[in-house]
Structure formats: structure tokens, C-alpha cells
Amino acid sequence: MMHARTIIVGGGSAAMSCALQLQEGNQEFLMVTDILGGRICYSDEEKVNFGAYFVMKNYNFAKKLVQRRTWINPFSVTFHNSDNEWFNTISLHSIKRLPQLLLFYRALYEFIKHYQPYKERCQIMDQRKAMAADPYIEEMFHKPASQFIREKRFFQAANDYISKFSYACTGVDMENISALDMMNCCMGLGVPIHRFSFDRRAMETRLKGRIRYGTVTDVRRVDDGFVLKTKEGAEYSADNLVLATPATVTRQLLNLDIPLRNTCKLYVYHVNAVLKKKFLSKEMNVFPFESEIIFTAKMDDSSYLIYTRVEDEKLLGRVCSSYQIIGRKAWDKAMYVYGDAYVEQDLGQGLYVAGDHNGLGLEPTAISGVFAANQIIKRYRNW
Ligand SMILES: Cc1cc2nc3c(=O)[nH]c(=O)nc-3n(C[C@H](O)[C@H](O)[C@H](O)COP(=O)(O)OP(=O)(O)OC[C@H]3O[C@@H](n4cnc5c(N)ncnc54)[C@H](O)[C@@H]3O)c2cc1C
Structure with a gap:
């Protein structure tokens, strides 16, 4: 032995x-x-990730494990509300939402101020003690994201932008993800993120x-x-x-x-595809929780990764005019995120x-x- x-x-x-x-x-x-x-x-x-997709610039430990590649451009995203309504990161719509987006960025600034020291503490004390050391973090662990959004008064901006980014990261809605996990994902709206x-x-x-x-x-x-x-x-x-x-x-x-x-499910398809016109203009498309398609992302070689929360190849037809699957991966237990x-x-x-x-x-x-x-x-x- x-x-x-x-x-x-x-x-x-x-x-x-x-x-x-x-x-x-x-x-x-x-x-x-x-x-x-x-x-x-x-x-x-295939030069793509079938699991974790990006690292943030402030991932001081995780970035020791991987090689950072293409920067993910936050300005090259289309946010879809429904089949008939969508808008880009910079658009008249975002100008309309500017006051609430500013409230979100204020909340994000406050979050990072608490989260960075929490990460430091977690290296030397267990997460329970590290959370207990800051009531802000402890509360965020137990609070649903939806409640946090209401309290911080950026409901419409969350509906249009922030919840979609969080959904793209996890496949989970705002009622079921904690404020801590949601803001952790959404740091990617403030901190540079890269594929790896x-x-x-x-x-x-x-x-x-x-x-x-x-x-x-x-x-x-x-x-x-x-x-x-x-x-x-x-x-x-x-x-x-x-x-x-x-x-x-x-x-x-x-x-x-x-x-x-409890865990969420994620299904990843790597495809050579022609996307339908409304999904073509930007590198990424993100969707509301009602959509079983979570996001699409254009790769450096012009192939696409498409993430869904239901395992059903036919869903690809909703965003693609034509497609050929190169690779796929099912994660029936993708992340421990509910509760x-x-x-x-x-x-x-x-x-x-x-x-x-x-x-x-x-x-x-x-x-x-x-x-x-x-x-x-x-x-x-x-x-
Ligand atoms: C599709 C998807 C996209 C994601 N996107 C991102 C992202 O963009 N950014 C991000 O930060 N996070 C992302 N995540 C989350 C992130 O990947 C996970 O939180 C993280 O990788 C979990 O790491 P871990 O070491 O805890 O678990 P795992 O990576 O699951 O490692 C567990 C290990 O245990 C091994 N193992 C299991 N059972 C046994 C056994 N009986 N004996 C021996 N070995 C065993 C497994 O093979 C594996 O190596 C994503 C996750 C998924 C599924």
C-alpha cells in the first residue's frame, strides 16, 4: 500500500x-x-472549454491553473428579452437604464470592497468563520439575489442586463441564486474576463x-x-x-x-453554425430565464459554443439557421447553487x-x- x-x-x-x-x-x-x-x-x-468558460482578472488563485486567452468584450453582447425584443450593451435602451445601472455599479463596488477581504480570510479560516467576520457577506450568502436587487433598487436593469449575465454563468434564476453567487458572477461586468x-x-x-x-x-x-x-x-x-x-x-x-x-444542469454544444440574423451582430447573446438557451459565444475560429439548461439538441434550431455539432458535454451536476x-x-x-x-x-x-x-x-x- x-x-x-x-x-x-x-x-x-x-x-x-x-x-x-x-x-x-x-x-x-x-x-x-x-x-x-x-x-x-x-x-x-477543438480549442474550447466544455466546462468553466472564463476567468476574471482578479482570480488570483484560479489563474495559476490555466492560461489566459481571448479577452471577452462586454460591449459585444446582445441581451434578448424575447423573440421580438433585444438590445446591445451600448444602445438607447442602456441609456434609458443608466440610472439603475449606476445603482448596480454602486452595489458592485460595495460588494467588491467586502468580497476581496473575504477571499483573503478564506485562505486561512474556514468559510463559516470568514463569513461570520463580515455580516455583509454572511447576509449575502443567505439572501436570494431577487431580494438584494429589490433592496438596491436596480430591478429593471437587473431584468434587462444583470440577471441575464448571471443566468449565462449559471443557468439559474434570481429567485434561486444567492446574492453572493450572483454578485460574484456579475463581477465579470466590472472586472476584465478572459477565455482560457x-x-x-x-x-x-x-x-x-x-x-x-x-x-x-x-x-x-x-x-x-x-x-x-x-x-x-x-x-x-x-x-x-x-x-x-x-x-x-x-x-x-x-x-x-x-x-x-442543489445542483443546476448545463449542456454545452460546440457547433459550426450560421446563426439567425438577430444573433449575428455581436460575439455573445444572452437570454432571460424563460429561454432554455442560456448563451451563445463566438470562438476565435468562428465556431460557436451554445449553452442550454435542457439537454435537447433541437433547441439549437432556435438560434441557428444551420448547424453541425462538433462536440458536446452534459453536466447534470454543473454547480452547487440552489439553497x-x-x-x-x-x-x-x-x-x-x-x-x-x-x-x-x-x-x-x-x-x-x-x-x-x-x-x-x-x-x-x-x-
Ligand atoms: C459548464 C460549466 C461552466 C462553468 N463556467 C464557469 C466560469 O466561466 N467561471 C468560473 O469561475 N466557474 C465556472 N464554472 C464553475 C466551476 O467550473 C466550478 O465551480 C469548479 O470548477 C469546481 O471545481 P472543484 O475542484 O470544486 O470540482 P471539480 O472540478 O468537479 O473537481 C472534482 C474532481 O474530483 C474528481 N473525482 C470525482 N469523483 C472522484 C472519485 N470518486 N475518485 C477520484 N476522483 C474523483 C473529478 O474527476 C474532478 O477531477 C462552470 C461550471 C460548469 C459545469
């Missing part, structure tokens, strides 16, 4: 960030995962042969640590264990009886949980991995 001081299960944003942080802290570890990247699902052949690529080989090299591929099926606590088994028949033991698997997998592996936030159930990160005696259980997106998950690593580093520094 192979032994490591720390085993990280999973290979997504949380796991890779945990691994890099442990490496920086000169800690011995092994990563056991079935897929490196997880919901970072970049296709080398992910180089699996380069990550394997950076992690210096510390990755073992396999699906963990069994986790047991023993007197002096943990024993893990994989479907492929490998066994590992460790003093510390970081479970950076999706929340449903973590709950099952640890046999935890805890509520989780405000909270998952503890430090389960004691060397057991840590990391991932997007309490906050969605590449950056919060990366930071949750850094937190687990920092706890382990601290444990041995104090020896």
Missing part, C-alpha cells in the same frame, strides 16, 4: 490549488483523481509525478490516518486527507448525513473538504483548496 503524508482526492480547481500550495510549503502529497481538470474541461483538439486554455501535461509536470489516476470508492479512518481504495484495485494510506471531489461524491465517500446545495446549505471544510484530525460546496466558481474553489493546504502546512510547522 502506498503511503503519503497527505492525499488529495480529485483533480479539479480545488484539488490542483491544494496541491500547488502544499508543494510550495514543501509538503509531501499524492493526488488521486479520475480526471485532471474536473470541471475545467478544455479540449486540445488548460494544459493537462504541463500540470502533470508541475506536480512532479504526484498524480495517480483512479476512482476512489472507499475511504476509511484508521487509528493513525486514512486508508483509501480505488475501483482499479489500488490502496493508499495517508496521515491527512483532502476530499476535493464534487459535494455529492464527498458526502457519499465520507458517509455524511448532511444537506447540500444555502453549508458544508464544513475542516472535519478534524487531518480530514478536509474542498470544492464549490459553499460558493461557486473557479476562484472560491481554488481558495478552498488553498485553505486545506494551509491547515496541513500549519499542522507540521507547529510540530
